[in-house]
Amino acid sequence: MILEAVKNAVRMEGITKHFGSVVANRDINLELHEGEILSLLGENGSGKTTLMNMLSGIYYPDEGQIYIHEKPVKIASPKDAFENGIGMIHQHFKLVDVFTATENIILGLEEKGMLNVKKAAAKIREISERYGFEIDPNQKVYNMSVSQKQTVEIIKVLYRGADILILDEPTAVLTPQETDKLFSVMRNMKNDGKSLIIITHKLHEVLEVSDRVAILRKGEYVGDVETKTADQQSLTDMMVGRAVSLNIDRPKAQEIKERLRVEHLTVRDVEGVKRLNDVSFSANAGEILGIAGVAGSGQRELLEAIAGLQKTDPESRITYIEPESDEEKQLNGKDPLEIIKSGILLSFVPEDRFGMGLVGGMSITDNVMLRSYRRGKHNPFFDHKFPKELANKIVNDLEVVTPNVDKIPLRRLSGGNVQKVLVGREIEQSPTVLMTAYAVRGLDINTSYTIYNLLTEQKMKGVAVIYVGEDLDVLLELCDRILVLCGGQVSGIVDGRNVTKEQIGLMMTKVGGGE
Amino acid sequence: MWEFLVAFIPRAIVNGMPLLFGSTGEILTEKSGNLNLGIPGIMFVGAIAGTTGAFLYEQSVGAANMNAWLGTLIPVLSCLVGSFLMGLLYCFLTVTLRANQNVTGLSLTIFGTGLANFLGGTLIKLAKTDASSASSLTISGSLKYFSAGTDPGWLAYVGIGIAILVSLFLRYTRTGLQLRAVGENPATADAAGINVTRYKYLATIIGSMIAGLGGLYYIMVSSQTWSEPKIDASGWLAIALVIFTTWRPSLSIFASIGFGGLLILGTRLDFATEMKELFELVPYVVTLIVLIIVSLRKKRENQPPQSLGLAYFREER
Numbered sequence: 001m002i003l004e005a006v007k008n009a010v011r012m013e014g015i016t017k018h019f020g021s022v023v024a025n026r027d028i029n030l031e032l033h034e035g036e037i038l039s040l041l042g043e044n045g046s047g048k049t050t051l052m053n054m055l056s057g058i059y060y061p062d063e064g065q066i067y068i069h070e071k072p073v074k075i076a077s078p079k080d081a082f083e084n085g086i087g088m089i090h091q092h093f094k095l096v097d098v099f100t101a102t103e104n105i106i107l108g109l110e111e112k113g114m115l116n117v118k119k120a121a122a123k124i125r126e127i128s129e130r131y132g133f134e135i136d137p138n139q140k141v142y143n144m145s146v147s148q149k150q151t152v153e154i155i156k157v158l159y160r161g162a163d164i165l166i167l168d169e170p171t172a173v174l175t176p177q178e179t180d181k182l183f184s185v186m187r188n189m190k191n192d193g194k195s196l197i198i199i200t201h202k203l204h205e206v207l208e209v210s211d212r213v214a215i216l217r218k219g220e221y222v223g224d225v226e227t228k229t230a231d232q233q234s235l236t237d238m239m240v241g242r243a244v245s246l247n248i249d250r251p252k253a254q255e256i257k258e259r260l261r262v263e264h265l266t267v268r269d270v271e272g273v274k275r276l277n278d279v280s281f282s283a284n285a286g287e288i289l290g291i292a293g294v295a296g297s298g299q300r301e302l303l304e305a306i307a308g309l310q311k312t313d314p315e316s317r318i319t320y321i322e323p324e325s326d327e328e329k330q331l332n333g334k335d336p337l338e339i340i341k342s343g344i345l346l347s348f349v350p351e352d353r354f355g356m357g358l359v360g361g362m363s364i365t366d367n368v369m370l371r372s373y374r375r376g377k378h379n380p381f382f383d384h385k386f387p388k389e390l391a392n393k394i395v396n397d398l399e400v401v402t403p404n405v406d407k408i409p410l411r412r413l414s415g416g417n418v419q420k421v422l423v424g425r426e427i428e429q430s431p432t433v434l435m436t437a438y439a440v441r442g443l444d445i446n447t448s449y450t451i452y453n454l455l456t457e458q459k460m461k462g463v464a465v466i467y468v469g470e471d472l473d474v475l476l477e478l479c480d481r482i483l484v485l486c487g488g489q490v491s492g493i494v495d496g497r498n499v500t501k502e503q504i505g506l507m508m509t510k511v512g513g514g515e
Numbered sequence: 516m517w518e519f520l521v522a523f524i525p526r527a528i529v530n531g532m533p534l535l536f537g538s539t540g541e542i543l544t545e546k547s548g549n550l551n552l553g554i555p556g557i558m559f560v561g562a563i564a565g566t567t568g569a570f571l572y573e574q575s576v577g578a579a580n581m582n583a584w585l586g587t588l589i590p591v592l593s594c595l596v597g598s599f600l601m602g603l604l605y606c607f608l609t610v611t612l613r614a615n616q617n618v619t620g621l622s623l624t625i626f627g628t629g630l631a632n633f634l635g636g637t638l639i640k641l642a643k644t645d646a647s648s649a650s651s652l653t654i655s656g657s658l659k660y661f662s663a664g665t666d667p668g669w670l671a672y673v674g675i676g677i678a679i680l681v682s683l684f685l686r687y688t689r690t691g692l693q694l695r696a697v698g699e700n701p702a703t704a705d706a707a708g709i710n711v712t713r714y715k716y717l718a719t720i721i722g723s724m725i726a727g728l729g730g731l732y733y734i735m736v737s738s739q740t741w742s743e744p745k746i747d748a749s750g751w752l753a754i755a756l757v758i759f760t761t762w763r764p765s766l767s768i769f770a771s772i773g774f775g776g777l778l779i780l781g782t783r784l785d786f787a788t789e790m791k792e793l794f795e796l797v798p799y800v801v802t803l804i805v806l807i808i809v810s811l812r813k814k815r816e817n818q819p820p821q822s823l824g825l826a827y828f829r830e831e832r
Contacts, residue, residue, distance in 0.1 A: 056706075078707065088706075090706070095703060097699065097700075098699060099692075099695075099696070104703075107692065107709070108693065114688075114689075115689045142815055
């Protein structure tokens with residue numbers, strides 16, 4: 001049997017990288033073949049992004065050697081990476097908001113002569129046609145959707161002539177339709193002879209788009225498999241290092257009762273533009289209500305309006321129904337403190353963890369205290385004991401990995417642990433309504449499932465759970481009902497048990513989901 | 516009325532030029548993401564360095580034997596060196612050591628003001644020309660090379676020229692585009708292969724040197740003497756003008772002259788002499804009103820560079 005000679009576009013040999021005393025990557029050997037799509041898989045903190053950042057020149061390896069097309073190279077800066085034909089599309093877009101697409105794309109290029117924006121725009125159009133992108137070179141970035149921004153990022157590296165592309169979680173923020181489009185573009189690039197690495201948490205995407213999968217665990221290289229021979233379960237087991245159940249339990253609660261009724265909710269932004277337009281729905285105790293929609297369709301405004309953080313138009317009604325007495329209370333027009341004082345137990349896990357939820361410079365105990373300081377004795381000095389007990393309880397219950405609860409600032413913990421603290425704190429309030437926005441964003445599979453189980457547990461306790469999510473597969477498995485938002489309007493409310501991803505995808509892009 | 520304007524406008528330009536130099540320098544600096552509140556101090560240092568240069572040259576050769584070229588170049592070069600050092604100090608502290616920009620800037624202002632007044636006092640003692648005017652220093656020898664009497668002088672054209680050049684540079688050149696990217700989003704610029712540190716250093720130091728010339732202009736043309744100069748007032752107004760003009764040096768040409776006019780309103784209007792102190796408030800009240808109005812406009816292009824005031828560290832996690 002004659003083996004077809006495989007040419008390596010990238011070969012990383014014995015790569016090690018430390019951050020202080022933490023080893024992010026240990027002795028990694030990775031190969032990317034020419035003209036293939038390689039998936040890089042691993043839990044949070046397994047060192048995927050760090051490894052790729054060493055290819056793109058953001059970090060420099062402490063040990064090891066990188067070969068590009070079998071030539072040893074030194075990549076000390078992003079510029080070196082470009083020169084070797086490597087382009088990385090980062091998870092957080094590196095774009096200048098007030099620049100146009102063209103200006104962003106030509107940024108940093110050392111072409112001869114005067115700045116010629118027209119010529120650059122023409123080249124951008126040519127690249128777009130070749131691979132099937134849709135883009136207006138003169139559009140400002142701050143006017144763009146997430147998917148358009150991503151397109152700019154990809155064209156940016158193609159414009160520089162990259163033949164090795166690294167995409168760091170490119171689908172995390174896309175709708176299913178946008179993801180399909182991205183994958184078709186990726187296949188076009190592959191057929192054009194380019195080599196691609198894609199980092200993603202979503203296993204079905206790994207199986208759909210890649211030729212080969214490489215797996216990292218805790219900074220070490222576990223191995224690689226041909227995608228043909230893998231399935232979701234085998235990949236997860238390799239990634240986590242033990243067998244993991246991939247099913248989300250969706251028991252039906254015994255009693256389902258209306259808890260929160262939202263009627264004609266309209267919210268405007270500072271410029272008076274309607275961010276939410278006449279939204280009506282109800283959230284029931286014993287149910288998880290999923291909220292789906294393209295990023296920025298009004299999810300944030302919806303949750304904030306209920307939490308008392310947004311001004312609403314006068315015709316809006318948000319009614320809370322007391323669990324015991326069935327007494328109705330109006331929420332709109334109240335600020336968060338008034339809501340607490342009127343005895344309504346509302347918990348909110350905001351999408352912006354450190355912006356709205358937690359204080360990064362303070363310890364777990366102090367962060368817990370932010371929510372609990374009104375409980376207990378009232379005297380000028382605060383009581384440290386009670387919040388510390390609560391913090392320890394959260395740490396134990398949710399398996400938060402932390403050296404201590406009252407010294408280390410929260411910012412130093414990993415994203416997953418921070419999120420557990422936030423969710424744990426909100427659940428500890430024993431709420432009757434629990435709202436979460438992107439509760440698992442950036443978390444690995446293991447932690448995500450912990451959070452899903454917590455939410456289901458709350459639901460079974462008779463809490464009305466509102467779950468704003470971006471992964472449609474999870475929404476479909478987790479939620480009893482799903483409300484789809486489109487441009488601030490309710491596109492439809494569907495039963496989570498009998499709806500398909502495609503139907504929701506259509507409703508996300510068009511009110512009602514019709515063609 | 517016509518006669519009044521003919522007399523008033525040149526004075527407005529004379530008093531506005533320090534603001535133009537200051538604001539042009541600060542705009543260039545801020546476009547790199549550095550908020551340099553040390554501008555008043557830097558203008559002070561530029562002024563005293565230039566004055567010292569002029570004074571020493573005049574003392575060493577005597578007022579009668581001065582060469583026109585040297586008499587011009589020595590103050591200008593001394594001024595540039597002085598403000599260069601201040602800019603370098605600011606960059607070293609904020610870019611290399613990543614010190615807080617506000618604190619660094621304010622300390623430089625206090626330091627520069629103190630240093631300049633101290634050296635100014637020393638020069639006055641050294642001069643000892645006239646016992647009756649013990650609190651002022653006149654460097655008559657060099658003054659004539661900068662301005663003949665009351666006209667704005669050649670340095671004013673330089674100031675306007677620099678403002679136009681900086682405007683064109685920021686808008687139309689590749690380097691200008693990259694500088695703006697550094698101020699907006701240094702991580703993006705870095706990933707695009709732009710040397711963020713170099714851009715920050717160069718923009719801030721050149722900006723400081725431009726601002727320093729404003730101090731020199733203040734002494735050589737606006738006040739024509741060193742006598743407890745109020746350069747810091749001009750410096751703060753220059754920083755406010757940066758916001759007022761929404762980071763456009765070309766607009767600052769007109770804004771500076773306008774504010775230069777406001778500064779001298781009290782001394783030029785007949786009916787105002789009675790309420791001179793009240794009229795001296797006018798530019799600051801107008802600044803406040805203007806800042807309020809500007810802050811109400813919400814257009815994206817008119818906002819400050821996004822990472823203004825923040826230090827950049829590549830491997831921050």
